[in-house]
Amino acid sequence: MPITTLSSREFNQDASRAKKATKDGPVFITDRGRLAHVLLSVEDYQCLVGTSSTIVDMLAMPGADDIDFAPPRVRGIAKPADFS
Numbered sequence: 824m825p826i827t828t829l830s831s832r833e834f835n836q837d838a839s840r841a842k843k844a845t846k847d848g849p850v851f852i853t854d855r856g857r858l859a860h861v862l863l864s865v866e867d868y869q870c871l872v873g874t875s876s877t878i879v880d881m882l883a884m885p886g887a888d889d890i891d892f893a894p895p896r897v898r899g900i901a902k903p904a905d906f907s
Contacts, residue, residue: 824848831859 827844828851834841841862844850850862863871 826851828853830854834862 831854841850845864852860
């Protein structure tokens with residue numbers, strides 16, 4: 824995955840070039856010679872962040888009624904509390 828580096832001036836003068844470059848990988852933008860920002864495509868960003876589904880989201884998905892889920896009963900793990 825090639826990395827493109829642009830100065831802030833280059834980015835300001837040709838933002839469309841930077842956007843096109845994100846198709847190949849991240850675009851680093853420098854400010855006075857130091858890395859300051861990273862421009863990513865939405866797809867790359869979503870891969871980086873990932874999707875975090877909750878159990879509520881998963882149960883609400885279409886077709887969830889067709890999924891058989893019968894977890895085994897677990898016995899002997901919990902112990903009664905001793906309040907003495």
